[in-house]
Every structure is written in structure tokens, then in C-alpha cells.
Amino acid sequence: MNGRSPGAIEFKHQNISAVLIELGFPYIDGYKPRSNYQEMLATEVLAQLAANTEIERITETVVEAPAPASRLSPLTTDVFIDAPLRDVPRGIYQRRATASPPRRINYLERESRNRSLGAAGELFALEAEHRRLWDAGARQLAERIEHVAVTMGDGLGYDIVSFETDGRERFIEVKTTSFGSMTPFFASANEVSTSDTLTNFQLYRVFKFREAPRIFTLAGSLRESCILDPVQFRASLP
Numbered sequence: 001m002n003g004r005s006p007g008a009i010e011f012k013h014q015n016i017s018a019v020l021i022e023l024g025f026p027y028i029d030g031y032k033p034r035s036n037y038q039e040m041l042a043t044e045v046l047a048q049l050a051a052n053t054e055i056e057r058i059t060e061t062v063v064e065a066p067a068p069a070s071r072l073s074p075l076t077t078d079v080f081i082d083a084p085l086r087d088v089p090r091g092i093y094q095r096r097a098t099a100s101p102p103r104r105i106n107y108l109e110r111e112s113r114n115r116s117l118g119a120a121g122e123l124f125a126l127e128a129e130h131r132r133l134w135d136a137g138a139r140q141l142a143e144r145i146e147h148v149a150v151t152m153g154d155g156l157g158y159d160i161v162s163f164e165t166d167g168r169e170r171f172i173e174v175k176t177t178s179f180g181s182m183t184p185f186f187a188s189a190n191e192v193s194t195s196d197t198l199t200n201f202q203l204y205r206v207f208k209f210r211e212a213p214r215i216f217t218l219a220g221s222l223r224e225s226c227i228l229d230p231v232q233f234r235a236s237l238p
Helices: 006-022 038-050 053-064 107-112 116-133 189-197
Strands: 161-164 169-176 201-207 213-218
Touching: 006 038, 038 053, 053 107, 107 116, 116 161, 116 169, 116 201, 116 213, 169 189
Parallel strands: 169 201
Antiparallel strands: 161 169, 201 213
16 A cells, blocks of 8 residues: 555555455445455455454354344434445446355345344334334324234235325335445345335335444335345256
């Protein structure tokens, strides 16, 4: 880094964030992932991870840990924020054509299977929805919000049925992470299909859950609001 400008150093950290995401690690907090990096950088990050196993141990501890109880801040406006923007359109954490060498464990995928974290995130979103409608004066609607993932099962393609202030239903799928807002999430084929067809579908991305949880929302089809990367296929014999 000798002789590099502060901007160049920041850009390099953003490149490292992109490599970490592709390897299944959380990215560097405060550095949005930029995917236009050289393969030499990916090789070096792999080497550093191999030489420092403590990073993997700490990451595994975080993604497997039970979720803490989390309460809303006093103001609803402190909870809901705008969705983060990519610095380079459709290129922040889009998988590169020449993929980096795979690792054994994808810690982001493992975190997505943390049932304690997922359940806690849904409860946090439920409380946020109740507060949103209550503050808007729609108190009767606030009392009718239903946690359908619990009452009807988790195969609907959404977790919560809430409402707009005019009474229209809002169908909410909740995805929770302990890490930053740019962390990729994992959606099932059913969830993507539901987002395509269901009127007023909204994905609630709960992030930094263990620190100061916040929510941004993505409305409508996930095909339109996200880059969908097929990471798993079901194979049947012909």
C-alpha cells in the first residue's frame, strides 16, 4: 500500500470485501463490496485465511450463536432505512465469470440456517410492523398482524401478513443477518416465485441484528430487485 492514495486504499478494501463475500465470509464493515478485482487479490485473501484460522473460528462462532433478544429503538424511523445502493450497477457482489477457488464452508449460508436468528428476526419485524401501523393511527390493523410462519407453517413463501394503512394486505418475508446491509441473503425457489406472483410482496432485510438492528425493504419481484445467483440444483435421473 506504500504510495497509494487514501481513495485507492479504500477501493482495495472494497475489493477485499467482494472476495470475502464470494468465499462465504462477511465483508469488511464500512467497505461496500466491489467485484472488479484482480485474481491475484483473491489468491492472497485465500492465503491469508489459510494462515490465520482464528478468522474462521470467530466467524463460525458468530454464525452459529443463538440470537440475542432485541427490542426496537424508541422511534420507528430509527428502524426502517432505505435499501443500500450499489456503487457500480449490478456489480457489487455479482459473481465473477472466473470464480475464486471454492472453500469448504460458506459461513453466510450457514448463518441463513440459524433458526434462532431467523426466528428472532421475524419477531423483530413483527414488532416493527406493529409500531409502524400504531404510529400511523391504524391501531386496529396493527392488532390483526399475523405471524403466519408460526400459525400456518413456513411453506407459504412469506412469514408475516401485515397491512397498509388503507387496509390492503402486505405479505412480508423476513431475512436476518448479524452482518452488514450488503450481505447476500438466500431465497428459496418458492420465495422467489411468491415474490413474482403475490400482490404487495415485500422482503424485509434485517441486518446487524446483534448490534443495532435495522430493516430495509425490497418490494415486488426479487428478480427485479436482486441479482439471483443459482447456488443449488435438484438433480433427478432422466
